[in-house]
Amino acid sequence: MEIHCRDITDEVSKLERYLKRFKTYIPASENGEIFNVDLNDILYIESVDKKTFIYTENKVLLTDKRLYEFEESLDEKDFFRCSKSAIINLNKVVRLKPEITRNILATFVNGENIVVSRRYAADLKKLLGISK
Numbered sequence: 804m805e806i807h808c809r810d811i812t813d814e815v816s817k818l819e820r821y822l823k824r825f826k827t828y829i830p831a832s833e834n835g836e837i838f839n840v841d842l843n844d845i846l847y848i849e850s851v852d853k854k855t856f857i858y859t860e861n862k863v864l865l866t867d868k869r870l871y872e873f874e875e876s877l878d879e880k881d882f883f884r885c886s887k888s889a890i891i892n893l894n895k896v897v898r899l900k901p902e903i904t905r906n907i908l909a910t911f912v913n914g915e916n917i918v919v920s921r922r923y924a925a926d927l928k929k930l931l932g933i934s935k
Contacts, residue, residue, distance in 0.1 A: 831857050831864035846911045847891045860913045885919040
C-alpha cells in the first residue's frame with residue numbers, strides 16, 4: 804500500500820493505520836504452530852515475564868512483537884493501553900465497572916476480566932466520553 808501526500812500529518816498517519824487494518828493480521832504461535840490472528844479476534848494483548856501474549860476468546864498465543872510496537876500500530880479508538888502490561892480491544896469490552904481503588908474492571912465478551920489501572924482510567928473515560 805502507498806499513500807502519496809505532501810506532508811505526513813496526524814490524519815495521514817491515522818488513515819494509514821486504518822487502511823492497514825483491513826489486510827492486517829498478526830502472526831502468533833501456540834505449541835509451535837503459527838496462526839494468523841485477525842485484529843478483530845483479539846480481546847487483549849499482555850506482556851508477562853518479557854513475553855507478549857495475544858488473547859482471543861478461546862486461545863492464548865505467543866507473539867514476537869512488544870507492547871509498544873502494538874501501541875504504535877493499532878488504532879487508538881479500538882485498542883487502548885490499560886496498564887503497563889496490557890492493551891485491550893475496546894470493541895470486545897461489554898462492561899466497565901469502577902472499583903473503590905479507582906481502577907476500572909473491564910469485562911470482555913467471553914466473561915474474562917482485566918483491570919484498567921487508575922493511571923489509565925481517566926484517559927479511558929475521556930476516550931469514551933464518560934464523565935466522572
